[in-house]
Amino acid sequence: MNRQLRDVARALREARDAIDSVSIDIGHYHISLLNALWMVFVVLCTFYGARLAARIGRIMVRRVSSLDPTQKVLTEKLVTLAVWALAFFTAIDVLGISLTALTVFSGAFGLAIGFGLQKTFGNMIAGIILLMDRSIKPGDVVAVSDGKGNTFGEVKKIGLRAVSVTTRDNREYLIPNEILMTSQVENWSYSSREVAISIPVGVAYGSDIDLAERLLLEAARSAPRVLQKPAPGVLLSAFGPSAIEMQVVCWIDDPEMGVGNVRSEVLKAAWHLFRQQGVEIPFPQSDVHLRDSDGLRAVARILAERPATD
Incomplete structure:
Protein backbone atom coordinates (compact mmCIF):
# COMPACT_ATOMS: atom_id res chain seq x y z
CA MET A 1 0.00 0.00 0.00
CA ASN A 2 2.82 2.35 0.94
CA ARG A 3 4.58 1.45 -2.29
CA GLN A 4 1.49 2.34 -4.30
CA LEU A 5 1.23 5.69 -2.54
CA ARG A 6 4.91 6.38 -3.26
CA ASP A 7 4.32 5.53 -6.92
CA VAL A 8 1.35 7.89 -7.09
CA ALA A 9 3.33 10.65 -5.42
CA ARG A 10 6.27 10.08 -7.80
CA ALA A 11 3.90 10.22 -10.79
CA LEU A 12 2.38 13.46 -9.54
CA ARG A 13 5.82 15.01 -9.07
CA GLU A 14 6.83 13.99 -12.56
CA ALA A 15 3.64 15.45 -14.01
CA ARG A 16 4.20 18.66 -12.06
CA ASP A 17 7.79 18.88 -13.28
CA ALA A 18 6.66 18.22 -16.85
CA ILE A 19 4.07 20.99 -16.66
CA ASP A 20 6.53 23.31 -14.95
CA SER A 21 9.11 22.70 -17.68
CA VAL A 22 6.81 24.37 -20.21
CA SER A 23 7.75 27.98 -19.54
CA ILE A 24 8.80 31.28 -21.04
CA ASP A 25 11.02 34.07 -19.74
CA ILE A 26 9.87 37.68 -19.93
CA GLY A 27 12.67 39.94 -18.73
CA HIS A 28 13.42 38.93 -15.15
CA TYR A 29 10.22 36.94 -14.82
CA HIS A 30 9.99 33.18 -15.35
CA ILE A 31 6.45 32.07 -16.20
CA SER A 32 5.68 28.39 -16.43
CA LEU A 33 2.51 26.56 -17.36
CA LEU A 34 2.21 25.33 -13.77
CA ASN A 35 2.31 28.89 -12.43
CA ALA A 36 -0.25 29.99 -15.01
CA LEU A 37 -2.62 27.18 -14.03
CA TRP A 38 -2.13 28.02 -10.36
CA MET A 39 -2.93 31.68 -11.02
CA VAL A 40 -6.08 30.77 -12.95
CA PHE A 41 -7.16 28.46 -10.11
CA VAL A 42 -6.60 31.14 -7.46
CA VAL A 43 -8.43 33.80 -9.51
CA LEU A 44 -11.42 31.53 -10.09
CA CYS A 45 -11.59 30.49 -6.43
CA THR A 46 -11.29 34.11 -5.34
CA PHE A 47 -13.98 35.29 -7.77
CA TYR A 48 -16.59 32.68 -6.92
CA GLY A 49 -15.68 32.70 -3.24
CA ALA A 50 -16.13 36.49 -3.08
CA ARG A 51 -19.49 36.24 -4.88
CA LEU A 52 -20.66 33.59 -2.41
CA ALA A 53 -19.41 35.55 0.60
CA ALA A 54 -21.05 38.75 -0.64
CA ARG A 55 -24.35 36.95 -1.17
CA ILE A 56 -24.22 35.43 2.31
CA GLY A 57 -23.41 38.87 3.74
CA ARG A 58 -26.39 40.45 1.97
CA ILE A 59 -28.72 37.73 3.26
CA MET A 60 -27.48 38.24 6.81
CA VAL A 61 -27.95 42.01 6.55
CA ARG A 62 -31.52 41.62 5.26
CA ARG A 63 -32.37 39.53 8.32
CA VAL A 64 -31.40 42.33 10.72
CA SER A 65 -34.76 43.77 11.79
CA SER A 66 -33.30 46.80 13.57
CA LEU A 67 -32.25 48.41 10.26
CA ASP A 68 -34.67 50.26 8.00
CA PRO A 69 -34.67 49.55 4.22
CA THR A 70 -32.25 52.39 3.45
CA GLN A 71 -29.77 51.31 6.10
CA LYS A 72 -29.98 47.74 4.84
CA VAL A 73 -29.18 48.80 1.27
CA LEU A 74 -26.22 50.91 2.45
CA THR A 75 -24.89 48.09 4.64
CA GLU A 76 -25.21 45.63 1.76
CA LYS A 77 -23.17 47.88 -0.51
CA LEU A 78 -20.46 48.38 2.11
CA VAL A 79 -20.29 44.65 2.89
CA THR A 80 -19.99 43.86 -0.82
CA LEU A 81 -17.16 46.36 -1.28
CA ALA A 82 -15.36 45.06 1.80
CA VAL A 83 -15.65 41.43 0.65
CA TRP A 84 -14.27 42.18 -2.80
CA ALA A 85 -11.42 44.28 -1.41
CA LEU A 86 -10.49 41.51 1.02
CA ALA A 87 -10.68 38.91 -1.75
CA PHE A 88 -8.41 41.03 -3.98
CA PHE A 89 -5.67 41.44 -1.40
CA THR A 90 -5.96 37.80 -0.32
CA ALA A 91 -5.46 36.64 -3.91
CA ILE A 92 -2.39 38.88 -4.24
CA ASP A 93 -0.95 37.44 -1.04
CA VAL A 94 -1.61 33.83 -2.11
CA LEU A 95 0.01 34.40 -5.50
CA GLY A 96 3.02 35.94 -3.82
CA ILE A 97 2.78 39.20 -5.71
CA SER A 98 4.54 42.07 -3.97
CA LEU A 99 2.48 45.19 -3.54
CA THR A 100 5.44 47.25 -4.68
CA ALA A 101 5.12 45.57 -8.05
CA LEU A 102 1.71 47.16 -8.38
CA THR A 103 3.06 50.71 -8.17
CA VAL A 104 3.02 51.26 -11.93
CA PHE A 105 -0.38 49.60 -12.21
CA SER A 106 -1.83 51.73 -9.40
CA GLY A 107 -0.52 54.88 -11.10
CA ALA A 108 -2.11 53.90 -14.40
CA PHE A 109 -5.31 52.95 -12.58
CA GLY A 110 -5.36 56.36 -10.90
CA LEU A 111 -5.02 58.07 -14.28
CA ALA A 112 -7.83 55.92 -15.66
CA ILE A 113 -10.05 56.99 -12.77
CA GLY A 114 -9.10 60.63 -13.28
CA PHE A 115 -9.88 60.66 -17.01
CA GLY A 116 -12.06 57.78 -18.12
CA LEU A 117 -13.77 56.50 -14.96
CA GLN A 118 -14.41 59.70 -13.06
CA LYS A 119 -18.14 59.58 -13.87
CA THR A 120 -18.37 55.97 -12.72
CA PHE A 121 -16.63 56.62 -9.42
CA GLY A 122 -18.52 59.89 -9.01
CA ASN A 123 -21.80 57.99 -9.31
CA MET A 124 -20.55 55.40 -6.80
CA ILE A 125 -19.71 58.08 -4.23
CA ALA A 126 -23.01 59.87 -4.91
CA GLY A 127 -24.91 56.60 -4.40
CA ILE A 128 -23.24 56.01 -1.03
CA ILE A 129 -24.01 59.60 0.03
CA LEU A 130 -27.67 59.22 -0.98
CA LEU A 131 -27.93 56.09 1.13
CA MET A 132 -26.15 57.68 4.08
CA ASP A 133 -28.19 60.90 4.28
CA ARG A 134 -31.44 59.03 3.45
CA SER A 135 -32.74 61.86 1.28
CA ILE A 136 -33.94 59.28 -1.26
CA LYS A 137 -34.98 55.79 -0.17
CA PRO A 138 -36.42 52.71 -1.90
CA GLY A 139 -40.19 53.18 -1.97
CA ASP A 140 -40.05 56.99 -2.22
CA VAL A 141 -42.08 58.74 -4.92
CA VAL A 142 -39.91 61.29 -6.71
CA ALA A 143 -40.08 63.65 -9.67
CA VAL A 144 -36.74 64.34 -11.37
CA SER A 145 -36.33 67.09 -13.95
CA ASP A 146 -34.41 66.00 -17.07
CA GLY A 147 -34.60 69.30 -18.97
CA LYS A 148 -37.58 68.20 -21.10
CA GLY A 149 -39.98 67.34 -18.32
CA ASN A 150 -40.26 65.43 -15.08
CA THR A 151 -39.70 61.72 -14.58
CA PHE A 152 -42.28 60.80 -11.96
CA GLY A 153 -42.27 57.39 -10.33
CA GLU A 154 -41.38 55.17 -7.40
CA VAL A 155 -37.78 54.44 -6.41
CA LYS A 156 -37.33 50.67 -6.72
CA LYS A 157 -33.60 50.30 -6.17
CA ILE A 158 -30.57 52.43 -5.35
CA GLY A 159 -27.45 51.01 -6.98
CA LEU A 160 -23.85 52.11 -6.91
CA ARG A 161 -24.20 53.67 -10.37
CA ALA A 162 -27.86 54.59 -10.84
CA VAL A 163 -31.26 54.77 -9.18
CA SER A 164 -34.11 52.75 -10.66
CA VAL A 165 -37.37 54.74 -10.90
CA THR A 166 -40.51 52.97 -12.14
CA THR A 167 -43.30 55.12 -13.56
CA ARG A 168 -47.04 54.44 -13.55
CA ASP A 169 -46.88 53.02 -17.10
CA ASN A 170 -44.31 50.46 -15.86
CA ARG A 171 -41.35 52.12 -17.56
CA GLU A 172 -38.15 51.84 -15.56
CA TYR A 173 -35.70 54.73 -15.73
CA LEU A 174 -32.10 54.34 -14.59
CA ILE A 175 -31.08 57.80 -13.39
CA PRO A 176 -27.36 58.30 -12.59
CA ASN A 177 -26.73 59.08 -8.94
CA GLU A 178 -24.90 62.30 -9.78
CA ILE A 179 -28.05 63.75 -11.38
CA LEU A 180 -29.97 63.17 -8.17
CA MET A 181 -27.17 64.86 -6.24
CA THR A 182 -26.93 67.97 -8.46
CA SER A 183 -30.51 68.41 -9.75
CA GLN A 184 -33.66 69.53 -8.02
CA VAL A 185 -35.66 66.47 -6.99
CA GLU A 186 -39.23 66.45 -5.70
CA ASN A 187 -39.56 63.75 -3.06
CA TRP A 188 -43.27 63.27 -2.43
CA SER A 189 -42.71 60.94 0.53
CA TYR A 190 -39.56 62.31 2.19
CA SER A 191 -41.02 63.20 5.59
Missing part, protein backbone atom coordinates in the same frame (compact mmCIF):
# COMPACT_ATOMS: atom_id res chain seq x y z
CA SER A 192 -44.67 62.24 5.02
CA ARG A 193 -46.60 60.19 2.50
CA GLU A 194 -49.61 62.53 2.64
CA VAL A 195 -49.75 64.57 -0.57
CA ALA A 196 -52.22 67.31 -1.49
CA ILE A 197 -53.83 67.39 -4.95
CA SER A 198 -55.33 70.58 -6.40
CA ILE A 199 -58.14 70.09 -8.94
CA PRO A 200 -59.38 73.23 -10.77
CA VAL A 201 -63.10 73.47 -11.55
CA GLY A 202 -65.05 76.30 -13.17
CA VAL A 203 -68.77 77.10 -12.71
CA ALA A 204 -70.88 79.54 -14.69
CA TYR A 205 -71.66 83.03 -13.47
CA GLY A 206 -75.08 83.07 -11.87
CA SER A 207 -74.58 79.67 -10.25
CA ASP A 208 -75.06 79.11 -6.53
CA ILE A 209 -71.42 78.90 -5.43
CA ASP A 210 -72.37 77.58 -1.98
CA LEU A 211 -74.23 74.71 -3.62
CA ALA A 212 -71.30 74.16 -6.00
CA GLU A 213 -68.92 74.02 -3.04
CA ARG A 214 -71.03 71.40 -1.25
CA LEU A 215 -71.25 69.30 -4.40
CA LEU A 216 -67.50 69.48 -4.97
CA LEU A 217 -66.83 68.39 -1.39
CA GLU A 218 -69.23 65.49 -1.86
CA ALA A 219 -67.45 64.52 -5.09
CA ALA A 220 -64.06 64.62 -3.38
CA ARG A 221 -65.21 62.49 -0.45
CA SER A 222 -66.64 59.88 -2.82
CA ALA A 223 -63.20 59.08 -4.31
CA PRO A 224 -61.86 55.92 -2.58
CA ARG A 225 -58.26 57.11 -2.30
CA VAL A 226 -59.06 60.57 -0.91
CA LEU A 227 -58.36 60.83 2.82
CA GLN A 228 -61.06 62.02 5.19
CA LYS A 229 -58.37 63.43 7.50
CA PRO A 230 -57.08 65.90 6.43
CA ALA A 231 -60.51 66.67 5.05
CA PRO A 232 -60.97 67.87 1.46
CA GLY A 233 -61.53 71.58 0.92
CA VAL A 234 -62.79 73.95 -1.77
CA LEU A 235 -61.25 77.35 -2.49
CA LEU A 236 -62.61 80.18 -4.62
CA SER A 237 -59.50 81.08 -6.59
CA ALA A 238 -60.57 83.75 -9.10
CA PHE A 239 -63.35 85.36 -11.11
CA GLY A 240 -62.23 84.30 -14.55
CA PRO A 241 -63.27 85.77 -17.92
CA SER A 242 -65.78 82.98 -18.54
CA ALA A 243 -66.26 81.22 -15.20
CA ILE A 244 -65.99 81.39 -11.44
CA GLU A 245 -62.78 79.46 -10.86
CA MET A 246 -62.67 77.10 -7.87
CA GLN A 247 -60.14 74.57 -6.63
CA VAL A 248 -60.74 71.27 -4.89
CA VAL A 249 -57.91 70.36 -2.50
CA CYS A 250 -57.81 66.75 -1.36
CA TRP A 251 -55.18 64.51 0.24
CA ILE A 252 -53.87 61.03 -0.52
CA ASP A 253 -51.29 58.84 1.24
CA ASP A 254 -50.32 56.54 -1.64
CA PRO A 255 -48.65 58.81 -4.24
CA GLU A 256 -46.97 55.82 -5.89
CA MET A 257 -50.40 54.94 -7.32
CA GLY A 258 -50.48 58.20 -9.29
CA VAL A 259 -52.65 61.31 -9.07
CA GLY A 260 -54.33 61.40 -12.48
CA ASN A 261 -56.85 58.72 -11.54
CA VAL A 262 -57.85 60.65 -8.41
CA ARG A 263 -58.47 63.80 -10.44
CA SER A 264 -60.53 61.78 -12.91
CA GLU A 265 -62.71 60.26 -10.16
CA VAL A 266 -63.37 63.62 -8.48
CA LEU A 267 -64.17 65.44 -11.75
CA LYS A 268 -66.43 62.63 -12.95
CA ALA A 269 -68.38 62.65 -9.68
CA ALA A 270 -68.61 66.47 -9.80
CA TRP A 271 -69.96 66.32 -13.37
CA HIS A 272 -72.81 63.99 -12.41
CA LEU A 273 -73.68 66.00 -9.26
CA PHE A 274 -73.67 69.29 -11.17
CA ARG A 275 -76.04 67.89 -13.80
CA GLN A 276 -78.40 66.56 -11.11
CA GLN A 277 -78.48 69.89 -9.21
CA GLY A 278 -78.48 72.20 -12.24
CA VAL A 279 -75.08 73.76 -11.69
CA GLU A 280 -73.75 74.83 -15.07
CA ILE A 281 -70.19 74.24 -16.22
CA PRO A 282 -69.47 77.12 -18.63
CA PHE A 283 -67.78 77.15 -21.98
CA PRO A 284 -65.51 80.01 -23.15
CA GLN A 285 -67.46 83.13 -24.17
CA SER A 286 -66.41 86.50 -25.53
CA ASP A 287 -68.19 89.74 -26.46
CA VAL A 288 -67.33 91.39 -29.79
CA HIS A 289 -67.72 95.18 -30.05
CA LEU A 290 -67.79 96.78 -33.54
CA ARG A 291 -66.74 100.41 -33.83
CA ASP A 292 -68.60 102.75 -36.20
CA SER A 293 -66.73 103.29 -39.48
CA ASP A 294 -67.38 104.08 -43.16
CA GLY A 295 -66.61 100.52 -44.17
CA LEU A 296 -69.02 99.11 -41.62
CA ARG A 297 -71.77 101.48 -42.83
CA ALA A 298 -71.18 100.42 -46.43
CA VAL A 299 -71.56 96.77 -45.47
CA ALA A 300 -74.76 97.61 -43.57
CA ARG A 301 -76.22 99.40 -46.65
CA ILE A 302 -75.41 96.50 -48.89
CA LEU A 303 -77.08 94.07 -46.54
CA ALA A 304 -80.13 96.34 -46.20
CA GLU A 305 -80.51 96.71 -49.99
CA ARG A 306 -80.20 92.95 -50.59
CA PRO A 307 -83.66 91.44 -51.21
CA ALA A 308 -84.90 89.17 -48.50
CA THR A 309 -84.86 85.47 -49.33
CA ASP A 310 -86.38 82.50 -47.56
Whole structure:
Protein backbone atom coordinates (compact mmCIF):
# COMPACT_ATOMS: atom_id res chain seq x y z
CA MET A 1 0.00 0.00 0.00
CA ASN A 2 2.82 2.35 0.94
CA ARG A 3 4.58 1.45 -2.29
CA GLN A 4 1.49 2.34 -4.30
CA LEU A 5 1.23 5.69 -2.54
CA ARG A 6 4.91 6.38 -3.26
CA ASP A 7 4.32 5.53 -6.92
CA VAL A 8 1.35 7.89 -7.09
CA ALA A 9 3.33 10.65 -5.42
CA ARG A 10 6.27 10.08 -7.80
CA ALA A 11 3.90 10.22 -10.79
CA LEU A 12 2.38 13.46 -9.54
CA ARG A 13 5.82 15.01 -9.07
CA GLU A 14 6.83 13.99 -12.56
CA ALA A 15 3.64 15.45 -14.01
CA ARG A 16 4.20 18.66 -12.06
CA ASP A 17 7.79 18.88 -13.28
CA ALA A 18 6.66 18.22 -16.85
CA ILE A 19 4.07 20.99 -16.66
CA ASP A 20 6.53 23.31 -14.95
CA SER A 21 9.11 22.70 -17.68
CA VAL A 22 6.81 24.37 -20.21
CA SER A 23 7.75 27.98 -19.54
CA ILE A 24 8.80 31.28 -21.04
CA ASP A 25 11.02 34.07 -19.74
CA ILE A 26 9.87 37.68 -19.93
CA GLY A 27 12.67 39.94 -18.73
CA HIS A 28 13.42 38.93 -15.15
CA TYR A 29 10.22 36.94 -14.82
CA HIS A 30 9.99 33.18 -15.35
CA ILE A 31 6.45 32.07 -16.20
CA SER A 32 5.68 28.39 -16.43
CA LEU A 33 2.51 26.56 -17.36
CA LEU A 34 2.21 25.33 -13.77
CA ASN A 35 2.31 28.89 -12.43
CA ALA A 36 -0.25 29.99 -15.01
CA LEU A 37 -2.62 27.18 -14.03
CA TRP A 38 -2.13 28.02 -10.36
CA MET A 39 -2.93 31.68 -11.02
CA VAL A 40 -6.08 30.77 -12.95
CA PHE A 41 -7.16 28.46 -10.11
CA VAL A 42 -6.60 31.14 -7.46
CA VAL A 43 -8.43 33.80 -9.51
CA LEU A 44 -11.42 31.53 -10.09
CA CYS A 45 -11.59 30.49 -6.43
CA THR A 46 -11.29 34.11 -5.34
CA PHE A 47 -13.98 35.29 -7.77
CA TYR A 48 -16.59 32.68 -6.92
CA GLY A 49 -15.68 32.70 -3.24
CA ALA A 50 -16.13 36.49 -3.08
CA ARG A 51 -19.49 36.24 -4.88
CA LEU A 52 -20.66 33.59 -2.41
CA ALA A 53 -19.41 35.55 0.60
CA ALA A 54 -21.05 38.75 -0.64
CA ARG A 55 -24.35 36.95 -1.17
CA ILE A 56 -24.22 35.43 2.31
CA GLY A 57 -23.41 38.87 3.74
CA ARG A 58 -26.39 40.45 1.97
CA ILE A 59 -28.72 37.73 3.26
CA MET A 60 -27.48 38.24 6.81
CA VAL A 61 -27.95 42.01 6.55
CA ARG A 62 -31.52 41.62 5.26
CA ARG A 63 -32.37 39.53 8.32
CA VAL A 64 -31.40 42.33 10.72
CA SER A 65 -34.76 43.77 11.79
CA SER A 66 -33.30 46.80 13.57
CA LEU A 67 -32.25 48.41 10.26
CA ASP A 68 -34.67 50.26 8.00
CA PRO A 69 -34.67 49.55 4.22
CA THR A 70 -32.25 52.39 3.45
CA GLN A 71 -29.77 51.31 6.10
CA LYS A 72 -29.98 47.74 4.84
CA VAL A 73 -29.18 48.80 1.27
CA LEU A 74 -26.22 50.91 2.45
CA THR A 75 -24.89 48.09 4.64
CA GLU A 76 -25.21 45.63 1.76
CA LYS A 77 -23.17 47.88 -0.51
CA LEU A 78 -20.46 48.38 2.11
CA VAL A 79 -20.29 44.65 2.89
CA THR A 80 -19.99 43.86 -0.82
CA LEU A 81 -17.16 46.36 -1.28
CA ALA A 82 -15.36 45.06 1.80
CA VAL A 83 -15.65 41.43 0.65
CA TRP A 84 -14.27 42.18 -2.80
CA ALA A 85 -11.42 44.28 -1.41
CA LEU A 86 -10.49 41.51 1.02
CA ALA A 87 -10.68 38.91 -1.75
CA PHE A 88 -8.41 41.03 -3.98
CA PHE A 89 -5.67 41.44 -1.40
CA THR A 90 -5.96 37.80 -0.32
CA ALA A 91 -5.46 36.64 -3.91
CA ILE A 92 -2.39 38.88 -4.24
CA ASP A 93 -0.95 37.44 -1.04
CA VAL A 94 -1.61 33.83 -2.11
CA LEU A 95 0.01 34.40 -5.50
CA GLY A 96 3.02 35.94 -3.82
CA ILE A 97 2.78 39.20 -5.71
CA SER A 98 4.54 42.07 -3.97
CA LEU A 99 2.48 45.19 -3.54
CA THR A 100 5.44 47.25 -4.68
CA ALA A 101 5.12 45.57 -8.05
CA LEU A 102 1.71 47.16 -8.38
CA THR A 103 3.06 50.71 -8.17
CA VAL A 104 3.02 51.26 -11.93
CA PHE A 105 -0.38 49.60 -12.21
CA SER A 106 -1.83 51.73 -9.40
CA GLY A 107 -0.52 54.88 -11.10
CA ALA A 108 -2.11 53.90 -14.40
CA PHE A 109 -5.31 52.95 -12.58
CA GLY A 110 -5.36 56.36 -10.90
CA LEU A 111 -5.02 58.07 -14.28
CA ALA A 112 -7.83 55.92 -15.66
CA ILE A 113 -10.05 56.99 -12.77
CA GLY A 114 -9.10 60.63 -13.28
CA PHE A 115 -9.88 60.66 -17.01
CA GLY A 116 -12.06 57.78 -18.12
CA LEU A 117 -13.77 56.50 -14.96
CA GLN A 118 -14.41 59.70 -13.06
CA LYS A 119 -18.14 59.58 -13.87
CA THR A 120 -18.37 55.97 -12.72
CA PHE A 121 -16.63 56.62 -9.42
CA GLY A 122 -18.52 59.89 -9.01
CA ASN A 123 -21.80 57.99 -9.31
CA MET A 124 -20.55 55.40 -6.80
CA ILE A 125 -19.71 58.08 -4.23
CA ALA A 126 -23.01 59.87 -4.91
CA GLY A 127 -24.91 56.60 -4.40
CA ILE A 128 -23.24 56.01 -1.03
CA ILE A 129 -24.01 59.60 0.03
CA LEU A 130 -27.67 59.22 -0.98
CA LEU A 131 -27.93 56.09 1.13
CA MET A 132 -26.15 57.68 4.08
CA ASP A 133 -28.19 60.90 4.28
CA ARG A 134 -31.44 59.03 3.45
CA SER A 135 -32.74 61.86 1.28
CA ILE A 136 -33.94 59.28 -1.26
CA LYS A 137 -34.98 55.79 -0.17
CA PRO A 138 -36.42 52.71 -1.90
CA GLY A 139 -40.19 53.18 -1.97
CA ASP A 140 -40.05 56.99 -2.22
CA VAL A 141 -42.08 58.74 -4.92
CA VAL A 142 -39.91 61.29 -6.71
CA ALA A 143 -40.08 63.65 -9.67
CA VAL A 144 -36.74 64.34 -11.37
CA SER A 145 -36.33 67.09 -13.95
CA ASP A 146 -34.41 66.00 -17.07
CA GLY A 147 -34.60 69.30 -18.97
CA LYS A 148 -37.58 68.20 -21.10
CA GLY A 149 -39.98 67.34 -18.32
CA ASN A 150 -40.26 65.43 -15.08
CA THR A 151 -39.70 61.72 -14.58
CA PHE A 152 -42.28 60.80 -11.96
CA GLY A 153 -42.27 57.39 -10.33
CA GLU A 154 -41.38 55.17 -7.40
CA VAL A 155 -37.78 54.44 -6.41
CA LYS A 156 -37.33 50.67 -6.72
CA LYS A 157 -33.60 50.30 -6.17
CA ILE A 158 -30.57 52.43 -5.35
CA GLY A 159 -27.45 51.01 -6.98
CA LEU A 160 -23.85 52.11 -6.91
CA ARG A 161 -24.20 53.67 -10.37
CA ALA A 162 -27.86 54.59 -10.84
CA VAL A 163 -31.26 54.77 -9.18
CA SER A 164 -34.11 52.75 -10.66
CA VAL A 165 -37.37 54.74 -10.90
CA THR A 166 -40.51 52.97 -12.14
CA THR A 167 -43.30 55.12 -13.56
CA ARG A 168 -47.04 54.44 -13.55
CA ASP A 169 -46.88 53.02 -17.10
CA ASN A 170 -44.31 50.46 -15.86
CA ARG A 171 -41.35 52.12 -17.56
CA GLU A 172 -38.15 51.84 -15.56
CA TYR A 173 -35.70 54.73 -15.73
CA LEU A 174 -32.10 54.34 -14.59
CA ILE A 175 -31.08 57.80 -13.39
CA PRO A 176 -27.36 58.30 -12.59
CA ASN A 177 -26.73 59.08 -8.94
CA GLU A 178 -24.90 62.30 -9.78
CA ILE A 179 -28.05 63.75 -11.38
CA LEU A 180 -29.97 63.17 -8.17
CA MET A 181 -27.17 64.86 -6.24
CA THR A 182 -26.93 67.97 -8.46
CA SER A 183 -30.51 68.41 -9.75
CA GLN A 184 -33.66 69.53 -8.02
CA VAL A 185 -35.66 66.47 -6.99
CA GLU A 186 -39.23 66.45 -5.70
CA ASN A 187 -39.56 63.75 -3.06
CA TRP A 188 -43.27 63.27 -2.43
CA SER A 189 -42.71 60.94 0.53
CA TYR A 190 -39.56 62.31 2.19
CA SER A 191 -41.02 63.20 5.59
CA SER A 192 -44.67 62.24 5.02
CA ARG A 193 -46.60 60.19 2.50
CA GLU A 194 -49.61 62.53 2.64
CA VAL A 195 -49.75 64.57 -0.57
CA ALA A 196 -52.22 67.31 -1.49
CA ILE A 197 -53.83 67.39 -4.95
CA SER A 198 -55.33 70.58 -6.40
CA ILE A 199 -58.14 70.09 -8.94
CA PRO A 200 -59.38 73.23 -10.77
CA VAL A 201 -63.10 73.47 -11.55
CA GLY A 202 -65.05 76.30 -13.17
CA VAL A 203 -68.77 77.10 -12.71
CA ALA A 204 -70.88 79.54 -14.69
CA TYR A 205 -71.66 83.03 -13.47
CA GLY A 206 -75.08 83.07 -11.87
CA SER A 207 -74.58 79.67 -10.25
CA ASP A 208 -75.06 79.11 -6.53
CA ILE A 209 -71.42 78.90 -5.43
CA ASP A 210 -72.37 77.58 -1.98
CA LEU A 211 -74.23 74.71 -3.62
CA ALA A 212 -71.30 74.16 -6.00
CA GLU A 213 -68.92 74.02 -3.04
CA ARG A 214 -71.03 71.40 -1.25
CA LEU A 215 -71.25 69.30 -4.40
CA LEU A 216 -67.50 69.48 -4.97
CA LEU A 217 -66.83 68.39 -1.39
CA GLU A 218 -69.23 65.49 -1.86
CA ALA A 219 -67.45 64.52 -5.09
CA ALA A 220 -64.06 64.62 -3.38
CA ARG A 221 -65.21 62.49 -0.45
CA SER A 222 -66.64 59.88 -2.82
CA ALA A 223 -63.20 59.08 -4.31
CA PRO A 224 -61.86 55.92 -2.58
CA ARG A 225 -58.26 57.11 -2.30
CA VAL A 226 -59.06 60.57 -0.91
CA LEU A 227 -58.36 60.83 2.82
CA GLN A 228 -61.06 62.02 5.19
CA LYS A 229 -58.37 63.43 7.50
CA PRO A 230 -57.08 65.90 6.43
CA ALA A 231 -60.51 66.67 5.05
CA PRO A 232 -60.97 67.87 1.46
CA GLY A 233 -61.53 71.58 0.92
CA VAL A 234 -62.79 73.95 -1.77
CA LEU A 235 -61.25 77.35 -2.49
CA LEU A 236 -62.61 80.18 -4.62
CA SER A 237 -59.50 81.08 -6.59
CA ALA A 238 -60.57 83.75 -9.10
CA PHE A 239 -63.35 85.36 -11.11
CA GLY A 240 -62.23 84.30 -14.55
CA PRO A 241 -63.27 85.77 -17.92
CA SER A 242 -65.78 82.98 -18.54
CA ALA A 243 -66.26 81.22 -15.20
CA ILE A 244 -65.99 81.39 -11.44
CA GLU A 245 -62.78 79.46 -10.86
CA MET A 246 -62.67 77.10 -7.87
CA GLN A 247 -60.14 74.57 -6.63
CA VAL A 248 -60.74 71.27 -4.89
CA VAL A 249 -57.91 70.36 -2.50
CA CYS A 250 -57.81 66.75 -1.36
CA TRP A 251 -55.18 64.51 0.24
CA ILE A 252 -53.87 61.03 -0.52
CA ASP A 253 -51.29 58.84 1.24
CA ASP A 254 -50.32 56.54 -1.64
CA PRO A 255 -48.65 58.81 -4.24
CA GLU A 256 -46.97 55.82 -5.89
CA MET A 257 -50.40 54.94 -7.32
CA GLY A 258 -50.48 58.20 -9.29
CA VAL A 259 -52.65 61.31 -9.07
CA GLY A 260 -54.33 61.40 -12.48
CA ASN A 261 -56.85 58.72 -11.54
CA VAL A 262 -57.85 60.65 -8.41
CA ARG A 263 -58.47 63.80 -10.44
CA SER A 264 -60.53 61.78 -12.91
CA GLU A 265 -62.71 60.26 -10.16
CA VAL A 266 -63.37 63.62 -8.48
CA LEU A 267 -64.17 65.44 -11.75
CA LYS A 268 -66.43 62.63 -12.95
CA ALA A 269 -68.38 62.65 -9.68
CA ALA A 270 -68.61 66.47 -9.80
CA TRP A 271 -69.96 66.32 -13.37
CA HIS A 272 -72.81 63.99 -12.41
CA LEU A 273 -73.68 66.00 -9.26
CA PHE A 274 -73.67 69.29 -11.17
CA ARG A 275 -76.04 67.89 -13.80
CA GLN A 276 -78.40 66.56 -11.11
CA GLN A 277 -78.48 69.89 -9.21
CA GLY A 278 -78.48 72.20 -12.24
CA VAL A 279 -75.08 73.76 -11.69
CA GLU A 280 -73.75 74.83 -15.07
CA ILE A 281 -70.19 74.24 -16.22
CA PRO A 282 -69.47 77.12 -18.63
CA PHE A 283 -67.78 77.15 -21.98
CA PRO A 284 -65.51 80.01 -23.15
CA GLN A 285 -67.46 83.13 -24.17
CA SER A 286 -66.41 86.50 -25.53
CA ASP A 287 -68.19 89.74 -26.46
CA VAL A 288 -67.33 91.39 -29.79
CA HIS A 289 -67.72 95.18 -30.05
CA LEU A 290 -67.79 96.78 -33.54
CA ARG A 291 -66.74 100.41 -33.83
CA ASP A 292 -68.60 102.75 -36.20
CA SER A 293 -66.73 103.29 -39.48
CA ASP A 294 -67.38 104.08 -43.16
CA GLY A 295 -66.61 100.52 -44.17
CA LEU A 296 -69.02 99.11 -41.62
CA ARG A 297 -71.77 101.48 -42.83
CA ALA A 298 -71.18 100.42 -46.43
CA VAL A 299 -71.56 96.77 -45.47
CA ALA A 300 -74.76 97.61 -43.57
CA ARG A 301 -76.22 99.40 -46.65
CA ILE A 302 -75.41 96.50 -48.89
CA LEU A 303 -77.08 94.07 -46.54
CA ALA A 304 -80.13 96.34 -46.20
CA GLU A 305 -80.51 96.71 -49.99
CA ARG A 306 -80.20 92.95 -50.59
CA PRO A 307 -83.66 91.44 -51.21
CA ALA A 308 -84.90 89.17 -48.50
CA THR A 309 -84.86 85.47 -49.33
CA ASP A 310 -86.38 82.50 -47.56
